[in-house]
Amino acid sequence: MGLSTRIIEILKQTVGGTVDVSGWVRTRRDSGSFSFLEVNDGSCLANLQVVVDERLANYESEVKKLTTGCSLRIQGQLVASPAKGQAVEVQADSIMVIGWADPETYPLQKKRHSFEFLRSIAHLRPRTNALGAVARVRSTLSFAIHRFFHEQGFMQVHTPVITTSDCEGAGEMFTVTALEPGQLQGANPFSGDFFGSRAGLTVSGQLQAEIFALSHSRVYTFGPTFRAENSNTSRHLAEFWMLEPEMAFCDLAGDMQVAEALIKHLVAVALTDCAADLELFDQFIAKGLIEKLIQVRDRPFVPLTYTEAVSLLEKSGRSFEFPVQWGIDLQAEHERYLCEEVAKAPVIVTNYPAAIKPFYMRLDEGGRTVAAMDILVAGIGELVGGSQREERYDVLAARMAAAGLEPEQYGWYLDLRRYGSVPHAGFGLGFERLVQFVTGMQNIRDVIPFPRTPGSAPC
Amino acid sequence: MGLSTRIIEILKQTVGGTVDVSGWVRTRRDSGSFSFLEVNDGSCLANLQVVVDERLANYESEVKKLTTGCSLRIQGQLVASPAKGQAVEVQADSIMVIGWADPETYPLQKKRHSFEFLRSIAHLRPRTNALGAVARVRSTLSFAIHRFFHEQGFMQVHTPVITTSDCEGAGEMFTVTALEPGQLQGANPFSGDFFGSRAGLTVSGQLQAEIFALSHSRVYTFGPTFRAENSNTSRHLAEFWMLEPEMAFCDLAGDMQVAEALIKHLVAVALTDCAADLELFDQFIAKGLIEKLIQVRDRPFVPLTYTEAVSLLEKSGRSFEFPVQWGIDLQAEHERYLCEEVAKAPVIVTNYPAAIKPFYMRLDEGGRTVAAMDILVAGIGELVGGSQREERYDVLAARMAAAGLEPEQYGWYLDLRRYGSVPHAGFGLGFERLVQFVTGMQNIRDVIPFPRTPGSAPC
Numbered sequence: 001m002g003l004s005t006r007i008i009e010i011l012k013q014t015v016g017g018t019v020d021v022s023g024w025v026r027t028r029r030d031s032g033s034f035s036f037l038e039v040n041d042g043s044c045l046a047n048l049q050v051v052v053d054e055r056l057a058n059y060e061s062e063v064k065k066l067t068t069g070c071s072l073r074i075q076g077q078l079v080a081s082p083a084k085g086q087a088v089e090v091q092a093d094s095i096m097v098i099g100w101a102d103p104e105t106y107p108l109q110k111k112r113h114s115f116e117f118l119r120s121i122a123h124l125r126p127r128t129n130a131l132g133a134v135a136r137v138r139s140t141l142s143f144a145i146h147r148f149f150h151e152q153g154f155m156q157v158h159t160p161v162i163t164t165s166d167c168e169g170a171g172e173m174f175t176v177t178a179l180e181p182g183q184l185q186g187a188n189p190f191s192g193d194f195f196g197s198r199a200g201l202t203v204s205g206q207l208q209a210e211i212f213a214l215s216h217s218r219v220y221t222f223g224p225t226f227r228a229e230n231s232n233t234s235r236h237l238a239e240f241w242m243l244e245p246e247m248a249f250c251d252l253a254g255d256m257q258v259a260e261a262l263i264k265h266l267v268a269v270a271l272t273d274c275a276a277d278l279e280l281f282d283q284f285i286a287k288g289l290i291e292k293l294i295q296v297r298d299r300p301f302v303p304l305t306y307t308e309a310v311s312l313l314e315k316s317g318r319s320f321e322f323p324v325q326w327g328i329d330l331q332a333e334h335e336r337y338l339c340e341e342v343a344k345a346p347v348i349v350t351n352y353p354a355a356i357k358p359f360y361m362r363l364d365e366g367g368r369t370v371a372a373m374d375i376l377v378a379g380i381g382e383l384v385g386g387s388q389r390e391e392r393y394d395v396l397a398a399r400m401a402a403a404g405l406e407p408e409q410y411g412w413y414l415d416l417r418r419y420g421s422v423p424h425a426g427f428g429l430g431f432e433r434l435v436q437f438v439t440g441m442q443n444i445r446d447v448i449p450f451p452r453t454p455g456s457a458p459c
Numbered sequence: 460m461g462l463s464t465r466i467i468e469i470l471k472q473t474v475g476g477t478v479d480v481s482g483w484v485r486t487r488r489d490s491g492s493f494s495f496l497e498v499n500d501g502s503c504l505a506n507l508q509v510v511v512d513e514r515l516a517n518y519e520s521e522v523k524k525l526t527t528g529c530s531l532r533i534q535g536q537l538v539a540s541p542a543k544g545q546a547v548e549v550q551a552d553s554i555m556v557i558g559w560a561d562p563e564t565y566p567l568q569k570k571r572h573s574f575e576f577l578r579s580i581a582h583l584r585p586r587t588n589a590l591g592a593v594a595r596v597r598s599t600l601s602f603a604i605h606r607f608f609h610e611q612g613f614m615q616v617h618t619p620v621i622t623t624s625d626c627e628g629a630g631e632m633f634t635v636t637a638l639e640p641g642q643l644q645g646a647n648p649f650s651g652d653f654f655g656s657r658a659g660l661t662v663s664g665q666l667q668a669e670i671f672a673l674s675h676s677r678v679y680t681f682g683p684t685f686r687a688e689n690s691n692t693s694r695h696l697a698e699f700w701m702l703e704p705e706m707a708f709c710d711l712a713g714d715m716q717v718a719e720a721l722i723k724h725l726v727a728v729a730l731t732d733c734a735a736d737l738e739l740f741d742q743f744i745a746k747g748l749i750e751k752l753i754q755v756r757d758r759p760f761v762p763l764t765y766t767e768a769v770s771l772l773e774k775s776g777r778s779f780e781f782p783v784q785w786g787i788d789l790q791a792e793h794e795r796y797l798c799e800e801v802a803k804a805p806v807i808v809t810n811y812p813a814a815i816k817p818f819y820m821r822l823d824e825g826g827r828t829v830a831a832m833d834i835l836v837a838g839i840g841e842l843v844g845g846s847q848r849e850e851r852y853d854v855l856a857a858r859m860a861a862a863g864l865e866p867e868q869y870g871w872y873l874d875l876r877r878y879g880s881v882p883h884a885g886f887g888l889g890f891e892r893l894v895q896f897v898t899g900m901q902n903i904r905d906v907i908p909f910p911r912t913p914g915s916a917p918c
Contacts, residue, residue, distance in 0.1 A: 004708040022708040024879050042675030071879040099880035106878050123871040126674035139614040155598040160909040161683045178687035181643035189640040195916040215585035216501030224620045228637040249463040249481040412582040419565045420483050420530040421558035450619040457654040
C-alpha cells in the first residue's frame with residue numbers, strides 16, 4: 001500500500017478518470033436511490049462529494065449506516081458535479097468501510113462546538129473545520145519561515161531547550177531534573193543531578209544564536225520556548241514557538257527591514273496558499289480578516305520612536321487603564337491604539353527607555369534609550385520584539401554587572417565581544433501570535449496543537 | 460546598514476566590480492609590500508582572499524596587526540586571482556577594523572585543535588572549518604527535510620516538549636517542575652506544581668503525531684526530544700532532534716518506501732548543496748565519504764526480515780560480543796555487519812519479535828512478530844526505526860494493558876482506534892545520526908550546536 005491520493009489533488013483533476021481515495025465521512029445525506037457522502041482527508045478544507053447508488057452490494061448493510069467520523073476507501077469515477085461550489089464529484093464503484101465511529105459516543109457530531117469544549121478533546125479537535133484549518137495555516141507559515149530565511153542565505157541553528165542561561169533574567173524558567181523529589185535535598189540540591197547544576201527550559205534561543213551569528217553571519221532559530229508564568233489567560237502559554245533571526249554586520253535599521261519584509265512575505269504566502277482556509281476564518285471567526293491582511297501585505301509599516309509614541313498617546317485624549325508617561329512599558333491597550341487608531345497599519349516603535357529593556361540591547365548615545373524595536377499589529381499588540389545588540393565589551397560588561405548576571409556564567413557571552421565583535425541585531429517573533437494574527441483566532445490555546453497552561457498538559 | 464553581501468555570492472561574481480564585504484580574518488600573510496588576508500563570513504567554507512597594499516593609510520597601524528578572529532569591513536575591487544583554487548580576489552581600497560581578537564588569549568589560533576578541546580569552547584568552535592561546515596550541513600539537511608515533506612503534501616505538526624505521556628515507556632524522562640526543591644514534598648509532590656501532576660520532557664512526538672495523521676493524513680513532527688539516560692558515550696545525547704513522519708492509509712511497505720526515498724533525497728541534496736563541505740570531511744575526517752554517499756543515493760536498500768537477518772548473522776562465522784539467537788535485540792555490531800559486510804548497502808530489517816518492540820506496533824499474523832522496520836547504515840547502525848501502528852482497538856487495548864499503561868492516561872490514544880481508525884504507519888529518524896552519517900563525524904557531540912550530556916549543559 002503506497003500513499004493514498006489526496007483529495008486536494010483529486011479536486012484539481014478533470015472529469016473522466018478513475019479515483020481511489022481514502023478519508024473520513026463528514027456527513028451523509030440520502031436522497032431517493034442515492035446517498036451523498038461528504039468526505040475529507042485533511043489535505044484541504046473542501047470535502048469530496050461521493051455519490052453512492054443503492055445498487056452497491058453493501059449499500060443497505062454499511063453505506064446507510066455511515067456517520068460522521070467513519071473512515072472509508074472509495075473507488076469510482078470522477079464526473080462533473082451538478083452541485084454548487086464544486087467542479088467534480090465521485091460516482092462510487094465500491095465503498096470499503098475501514099473504521100466505524102459510534103454516533104452515540106463520538107463527540108464530533110454535525111453541529112457547532114465551542115472552542116472551549118474542543119479544548120477538552122485535544123486529540124479529536126483537528127478533525128473539525130476550524131481547528132483543521134488552523135493546523136494547515138500553521139504548517140504553511142512554518143514552512144514559509146524556513147523558506148524565507150533559506151532563500152536569503154540564513155542558516156538554521158538548533159539552539160538548546162535545556163539550558164543554564166536565563167536570557168530574559170525574569171526568573172520564570174521551569175526546572176529540569178532527573179532526580180526524584182526526595183533526592184532534591186540539602187544546600188546544593190542539584191549537585192547530584194544529571195547536569196551537575198540547576199538546569200531549566202530555555203526562555204529564548206537568542207544568546208546562543210548570537211554565537212552563530214558571530215561565525216556564520218546570518219542565522220535563525222525557530223523552536224519551542226517556555227515560561228513558568230502562572231497566567232491563566234487567552235494570551236499566555238507555558239510552551240510556545242518563537243522565531244529568532246540574528247544577523248551580523250546589521251544595525252537597527254537593517255533589523256527593521258528584515259522583520260517588515262518577513263511579515264509581509266508570510267502574510268502574502270498565507271493569502272495565496274491558504275485562501276480557502278482564510279475565507280473560512282473571514283466568514284465565521286473574524287469578519288474583514290482578508291482585507292486586513294491585504295493591507296498589511298501592501299502598505300508600509302509606520303516607524304515611530306518610543307518618545308513619539310508616548311507623545312501621541314498623551315495627546316490622544318483617551319483614558320487608558322494604565323496611565324501614559326515617558327518611561328512606562330507600553331501595554332496592549334497602548335499598542336493597539338497606536339496601530340489600530342493612529343497608523344491604521346503595523347507600527348514599529350523604536351528606541352525604548354533603557355530601564356525597561358534587557359541588558360543585551362545596544363545603548364543609544366546619551367544612554368537613556370536603547371536600539372530596540374517592537375512591531376505592533378492590530379488585535380494582537382506586540383508581534384515582534386528586537387534590537388541591535390550591545391557589541392561594545394565595556395558597555396556590555398557594565399550592563400551585565402548592573403543586571404546582576406554572574407560573570408563566570410556569562411563569560412562566553414562577553415567573549416563574543418572580546419574576539420572579533422561586530423555590530424549585530426535580531427528579533428523574536430512569537431509564532432502563535434502570528435498564527436492568531438493571520439487566522440483571527442481569539443484564544444492562543446486554539447492555534448497550537450497541544451496548549452500547555454496552568455493545570456493542563458494532556459496528551 | 461542593510462545586510463552585508465556574503466562571500467559565497469562574491470566568489471560567484473565575475474571580475475571588474477567593486478565589493479563591500481565584512482567578515483573575520485582567518486590568516487594574514489605579508490609578502491613584500493602587500494599583506495594577504497584570508498577572510499571568512501561563514502556563508503561557505505572558502506575564504507575570500509584580500510590583497511592589501513602597504514600604501515593604505517592604516518597599513519602599518521592596523522593591517523599589519525591583524526590576527527586570526529579580527530572582524531573587518533573591506534571595500535575594494537574584484538580582480539582575477541593568480542592564486543590556485545580561486546577565480547577572484549579583492550584588491551582593497553579600504554580596510555576598516557571592526558573588532559580585534561587578542562592573539563595572546565584568543566583560543567583559535569592557526570593550528571589544528573582537537574574536537575575534545577573545541578567542545579570546551581562551544582561558543583567559539585563554530586568559527587573553525589570543521590564545526591562551521593557541520594553547522595552548514597546540518598542546516599541544509601534540516602531545510603531539505605521540510606522541503607521534502609512539504610512537496611509531498613505533508614503538514615508539519617509542532618508536538619509538545621512538555622508532556623505527561625511516555626511514548627517508549629522506558630522511564631527515562633526528565634521531570635519538569637516550577638516548584639523549588641523544598642516544595643516537592645509529601646505523597647503527591649507534584650499536585651501543587653504548575654501542571655497539577657508530574658510532567659516531563661517528551662521522548663517522542665509519535666503518539667501526538669498520530670492524532671494529526673488521523674485528521675490530516677500526512678504529517679510530520681521535527682523537533683527536540685530527550686532522554687535522562689546516564690550514558691557518557693560518543694553515541695548519546697540527553698537532548699537530540701528527531702524527525703517523525705506519520706501517514707494514514709499506509710502500511711509497512713509504504714512506510715519503507717517513504718523512508719528510503721527520504722534518505723536518498725537528503726543524501727543527494729547534501730552532495731549537491733554541500734559539495735565543498737563534504738570534500739573537507741572526505742579529506743580530513745572520513746576518507747571515502749563522498750563515494751559512500753553516492754552509493755547510498757544510487758543503490759536500492761536491501762530488505763531483510765528479522766528472521767533472515769538473524770540467520771545471516773548465525774551463519775556469519777563471526778564471534779560477536781553479543782551472541783545471536785532469534786529473539787534478541789540487534790546490537791550495533793550486528794547492524795553494522797549486516798550493512799557493511801553482507802549487503803554493502805543500507806539494510807531495512809523488518810518484522811521484529813513483538814517482545815522486543817513497543818506496544819504500539821502492529822502485530823503480524825501469528826502474533827510472534829510486529830510490522831516494524833529499522834533502517835541500518837554503515838558506520839552508524841540504526842538510522843531509522845519505524846512501524847505500521849496497531850489500528851485494531853481490541854488488539855491495542857490488550858497490548859497496552861500488558862505493557863502496564865494506565866487506561867485513563869492513554870484513553871485518548873485508544874480513541875484514535877475507536878473513531879474512524881485507519882491503517883497508518885510512521886518512523887523516527889535520529890537527526891544527529893543523519894548528520895554524522897553525511898559528514899563522517901565520529902562523536903555525536905560534534906554534530907549538534909550545544910550537546911547536553913551528563914554533567915554538562917554550558918551556554
